[in-house]
Amino acid sequence: xxxxxxxxxxxxxxxxxxxxxxxxxxxxxxxxxxxxxxxxxxxxxxxxxxxxxxxxxxxxxxxxxxxxxxxxxxxxxxxxxxxxxxxxxxxxxxxxxxxxxxxxxxxxxxxxxxxxxxxxxxxxxxxxxxxxxxxxxxxxxxxxxxxxxxxxxxxxxxxxxxxxxxxxxxxxxxxxxxxxxxxxxxxxxxxxxxxxxxxxxxxxxxxxxxxxxxxxxxxxxxxxxxxxxxxxxxxxxxxxxxxxxxxxxxxxxxxxxxxxxxxxxxxxxxxxxxxxxxxxxxxxxx
Numbered sequence: 001x002x003x004x005x006x007x008x009x010x011x012x013x014x015x016x017x018x019x020x021x022x023x024x025x026x027x028x029x030x031x032x033x034x035x036x037x038x039x040x041x042x043x044x045x046x047x048x049x050x051x052x053x054x055x056x057x058x059x060x061x062x063x064x065x066x067x068x069x070x071x072x073x074x075x076x077x078x079x080x081x082x083x084x085x086x087x088x089x090x091x092x093x094x095x096x097x098x099x100x101x102x103x104x105x106x107x108x109x110x111x112x113x114x115x116x117x118x119x120x121x122x123x124x125x126x127x128x129x130x131x132x133x134x135x136x137x138x139x140x141x142x143x144x145x146x147x148x149x150x151x152x153x154x155x156x157x158x159x160x161x162x163x164x165x166x167x168x169x170x171x172x173x174x175x176x177x178x179x180x181x182x183x184x185x186x187x188x189x190x191x192x193x194x195x196x197x198x199x200x201x202x203x204x205x206x207x208x209x210x211x212x213x214x215x216x217x218x219x220x221x222x223x224x225x226x227x228x229x230x231x232x233x234x235x236x237x238x239x240x241x242x243x244x245x246x247x248x249x250x251x252x253x254x255x256x257x258x259x260x261x262x263x264x265x266x267x268x269x270x271x272x273x274x275x276x277x278x279x280x281x282x283x284x285x286x
Contacts, residue, residue, distance in 0.1 A: 004108040004235030008153070009036045009066070011228045012192025015075065015218035016057040017047030023217045023226040024060060026245060032065050036230075038104045039066045040111050042192035042214060043073025043157030049092060050079075058095035069102040072117045073157040073192065074127045103142055109151050109187065109233050114139040116158040116171055129158025129171030129193070136177050143184050151187040153231075159191045159213060161202070161258045170260060175204070182206035187238055190214070190229075195222035196255045197229060197242045212240055215253070224253050 009031060014024070031039065041061065046053035061068060070093075078092070093100050101113035114136065116129035143152045160174035160181075171177075181189065188210040198213040215227035227244035242253035 004233070006038075006106050006109050006233040007034065007036045008109075008111070008231040008233070009034075009039045009228060010042065010190050010212065010214045010231055011039060011217060012042040012157075012214035013044040013073070013195055013216035013218060013220070014041070014057065014060075015044055015047045015216065015220055016060070017050060017053040018219045019056070020217055020219050020226045023245060027217060027228055028060070028064065030243070036066050037106050038111060039064055039068045040104075040153070040155050040190055041068065041070045042155055042190055043071040043117065044075040044192060045070070045073065046076055047218075048079045049076050051092065054092040054095070058093075061096055061099065067104050068096075068099045069104050069111050069113065069155060070096065070099045071113060071155050071157045071192075072100065072115060074117045074129075077117060105146075105150075107150070108235060109153060110142075110146055111190075112139055112142045112152045112154050114154050114156045114177065114189075116156045116160075116174075129156075129160075129174065131160070131171060131173040131177045136173070136180065139177075140180055140184070143181075143186065146185070149185075151185050151233075153187055154181060154189045156189060156191045158193045159211060159258045160189055160209075161211070170258065178202055178209050179204045179206045182209050187233070188212045190231075192216075194255075194259055195220060196224050196259075197227055197250075197253050198255050198258060199240050200257065210238070211258070212238075213258070215242065215244075223255065224248065227253055 045057040104111040118130045158171040160178050161170050162174045182204045183206050191213050195216040197215045200211050201208045202211050214229045217226050225244050225246045227242050230241045230243050232239045242250040
């Protein structure tokens with residue numbers, strides 16, 4: 001129904017510290033002109049969670065003229081201060097604390113957070129996702145408390161996919177979370193992390209779940225130029241347009257499946273890969 005029409009801008013992986021200022025200026029102008037009903041930012045606001053990076057991220061996000069909800073990404077956990085990481089991991093979010101893991105109720109549609117970035121986990125690669133029982137229970141409770149007939153958009157950082165082996169799974173307990181979400185009125189799961197957009201239907205034993213990934217607004221491109229998702233809800237279904245400054249069509253911007261990892265080029269001056277052609281070499285961080 002026309003009265004239920006909503007527009008949501010889905011941004012991710014801004015990576016202040018290696019941000020793309022041209023893209024950020026453009027997105028901010030688009031938000032000002034198009035006035036989306038909400039902006040969902042699915043994590044990795046910073047590059048290394050440095051204070052100056054968080055200061056820049058906080059200033060930019062707080063300047064957006066729309067309701068905003070922010071997820072925590074693995075790059076947003078303190079890298080160089082283990083005491084803070086374990087005992088006060090959200091300290092650097094304080095300038096925008098009211099936006100972190102915020103539920104936004106749009107009447108016919110609600111954005112519900114599900115935390116996937118954790119301070120520590122029993123495997124070597126802490127950049128990967130982990131859905132704890134407590135985080136999942138909190139998310140499911142919020143969905144179950146929605147008014148009858150209202151749909152949920154679940155916002156996460158890591159895609160809820162356990163690709164790879166048990167030790168290298170992209171998101172531990174992601175399959176469990178998808179099964180639970182499939183039982184509920186979930187229109188889609190919004191995520192980031194892999195730096196390329198996607199829109200796929202994930203089958204579970206409880207039914208399918210739509211997974212929508214946003215690209216990056218940083219210089220750490222993977223196989224597509226900087227972009228964000230413009231999501232339209234007409235009261236019954238969602239449509240996604242991948243917005244970018246290169247005028248690449250949505251179908252060409254979206255990858256066909258969720259990769260096992262997110263390893264974009266990182267070297268200074270590293271050229272952007274041709275669309276949908278992932279670089280063969282991933283240089284170390286300089």
